[in-house]
Amino acid sequence: MFKKTQIKKGFTLIEILIVVAIIGILAAIAIPQYAKYKKTSLQTVIEAQLTECANILGARYAENGTKNYNCQVFNNTVSLVLDDTSGQITVAGRGQIIYRENVFNCSITTVNHSSKTVCTPQ
Known part of the structure; x- marks a missing residue:
């Protein structure tokens, strides 16, 4: 009397391959952009830390005439030198x-008594 209809469940192979191809294309675009953004943000952090070190050196020079300052930027010790004539x-x-x-x-x-810190990736 009633005919049973078979319902197909799941995805076909071609559908899965199309999804995998789309994910691959998106990953090929997104991963290099992510690496670029990561490097740019790291550059900004390093510039900010060096600017803070320069400000500390300027304050120490004003307080007691200190012309050299060693500061830590991540795991690097950076030596800053202030020329008191210029x-x-x-x-x-x-x-x-x-x-x-x-x-x-x-x-x-x-x-003009304003410092600018510039870091360029190698």
Whole structure:
């Protein structure tokens, strides 16, 4: 009397392959962008820490005439030197900061008593 109909459950192979291909394409786009954002944010953090170190050196110079300051940026000891005639703060040595696999070359420039910290990835 009643005919039983078979209901298909599940996905076909082609549907699964299409989903896997779409996920692969999205991953190929997203992973490099994520790495780029990660490096840019790390660069910003390093620049902020160096700027804070330069501010500390400026405050110490105003208090007691200190011209050198060693600060920690992640696991790197960075030496800052203040030239009291020009007011220029420089990063001693190569100005290289290494964090995990990332290497940044950093410098501090002073123009009109205003310091700007710039780090460029290597």
